[in-house]
Amino acid sequence: MNLLIKNSRIISHDNQLTPVQIWVKDQVIHAIGEQFDEKTFDQIIDAKGQLVTQGLVDVHVHLREPGFTYKETIKTGSQAASRGGFTTICAMPNLDPVPDTVERFKQVQNSIAQDAVNHVLQYAPITKGLRSEELVDQAGLKDAGAFAFTNDGVGVQTAGIMYLAMKEAAKNKRAIVAHTEDESLLFNGVMHKGKRAEELGLPGIMSATESSQIARDLLLAEETGVHYHVCHVSSKESVRIIRQAKAAGVHVTCEVCPHHLLLADDDIKENHGYWKMNPPLRAKEDQAALIEGLLDGTIDCISTDHAPHSFAEKNQDFLKSPFGIVGSEYAFQLIYTTFVKTEVFTLEQVIQWMAINPAEIFGLPVNRLDIGDPADLAVFDIDHSYTVDEKKFLSKAENTPFIGKKLFGDTLYTLVDGKIVWQGGNQNGSLVNFR
Ligand SMILES: NC(=O)N[C@@H](CC(=O)O)C(=O)O
Numbered sequence: 256m257n258l259l260i261k262n263s264r265i266i267s268h269d270n271q272l273t274p275v276q277i278w279v280k281d282q283v284i285h286a287i288g289e290q291f292d293e294k295t296f297d298q299i300i301d302a303k304g305q306l307v308t309q310g311l312v313d314v315h316v317h318l319r320e321p322g323f324t325y326k327e328t329i330k331t332g333s334q335a336a337s338r339g340g341f342t343t344i345c346a347m348p349n350l351d352p353v354p355d356t357v358e359r360f361k362q363v364q365n366s367i368a369q370d371a372v373n374h375v376l377q378y379a380p381i382t383k384g385l386r387s388e389e390l391v392d393q394a395g396l397k398d399a400g401a402f403a404f405t406n407d408g409v410g411v412q413t414a415g416i417m418y419l420a421m422k423e424a425a426k427n428k429r430a431i432v433a434h435t436e437d438e439s440l441l442f443n444g445v446m447h448k449g450k451r452a453e454e455l456g457l458p459g460i461m462s463a464t465e466s467s468q469i470a471r472d473l474l475l476a477e478e479t480g481v482h483y484h485v486c487h488v489s490s491k492e493s494v495r496i497i498r499q500a501k502a503a504g505v506h507v508t509c510e511v512c513p514h515h516l517l518l519a520d521d522d523i524k525e526n527h528g529y530w531k532m533n534p535p536l537r538a539k540e541d542q543a544a545l546i547e548g549l550l551d552g553t554i555d556c557i558s559t560d561h562a563p564h565s566f567a568e569k570n571q572d573f574l575k576s577p578f579g580i581v582g583s584e585y586a587f588q589l590i591y592t593t594f595v596k597t598e599v600f601t602l603e604q605v606i607q608w609m610a611i612n613p614a615e616i617f618g619l620p621v622n623r624l625d626i627g628d629p630a631d632l633a634v635f636d637i638d639h640s641y642t643v644d645e646k647k648f649l650s651k652a653e654n655t656p657f658i659g660k661k662l663f664g665d666t667l668y669t670l671v672d673g674k675i676v677w678q679g680g681n682q683n684g685s686l687v688n689f690r
């Protein structure tokens with residue numbers, strides 16, 4: 256099978272866009288050059304001068320299967336991600352049943368093998384039932400294919416359990432991935448504690464609810480030597496203490512989500528569930544600290560925290576709605592439009608944060624668009640704008656405050672192992688070749 260992607264532009268190391276043709280053969284990048292004889296190819300994609308990058312990697316998505324398939328499934332969630340240009344996604348274990356035994360974990364793995372349209376790596380939980388009481392069988396789950404261990408959705412509430420989990424994970428050479436939230440500091444909060452929460456008359460969530468648990472964990476990570484990864488960092492204090500820990504040599508990495516980079520609590524237009532996520536949109540200073548954290552290397556990567564819920568669940572006020580917004584289908588586009596077109600970030604940096612670093616920090620093979628790298632690729636139409644239209648989402652859910660936003664970078668193609676899984680353009684894309 257020989258496939259040519261003609262009229263491509265790739266980012267070269269000096270952040271320039273370079274016109275090339277890409278030859279894909281037997282699932283890998285076979286050659287990159289100026290001109291190939293078109294007669295040699297079984298299939299030709301015309302990238303029309305648009306940007307071709309390695310497929311994006313998202314280390315934080317919620318696919319909701321098993322247990323909550325009315326919100327999303329492995330199939331719809333992986334389709335949504337492929338539409339966003341993601342070729343690898345890592346799925347959270349806040350499912351029902353929680354995949355906390357080898358048998359339950361293998362069941363999820365089987366569903367993934369059957370239904371996923373891109374590479375889906377499944378997290379196992381840190382503790383049974385996500386309750387901070389009893390550790391899972393890490394070695395067994397690792398052998399069954401666990402990508403890393405996390406209780407995402409809730410924090411690990413006691414230092415002792417976290418310490419034991421980290422010690423075990425260090426032995427198993429797997430990361431502990433932490434949603435940090437001290438429930439004793441939550442006080443029923445639903446949005447960031449500040450002026451906007453007061454205006455809306457809603458209970459606030461302090462930044463310290465997140466950062467105090469990160470502080471605890473950083474010291475435990477230092478003690479155990481584990482790779483400790485912090486989910487969806489949202490506050491300036493969290494960035495500050497992670498920066499200090501990195502400087503002290505602690506093996507810590509972390510992620511930030513597009514919504515925390517783009518929005519602050521002041522932007523919350525109304526008391527509606529589409530603005531509610533965990534951690535919450537924080538203050539302008541926090542937003543600035545997150546951008547600075549990416550730029551100085553404190554924050555390693557961008558993840559979406561794609562958190563689908565049903566329309567009925569989210570179409571309620573802050574007190575009633577569950578936490579979470581969808582993000583897979585327009586994450587690159589949000590970042591590109593907001594930060595690359597305004598020259599806050601370079602395209603090269605964004606690819607570093609959305610494709611290279613997330614793979615590298617977790618020890619996955621890194622796609623550098625070199626010969627022999629897997630043909631996991633995305634083509635983005637960076638020259639034309641489109642509008643975020645929730646009716647066209649492949650996700651089952653549409654809960655996001657970004658509906659109606661004008662963005663650049665619509666995904667024209669996504670290829671997984673050399674096969675086209677998504678073909679877009681003219682806002683009327685379609686799914687192709689779904690495995
Ligand atoms: N982020 C959210 O607001 N919600 C996530 C859980 C999580 O990632 O913490 C969910 O599962 O819905």
Ligand SMILES: [Zn+2]
Binds near residue numbers: 407434
């Ligand atoms: Zn979380």
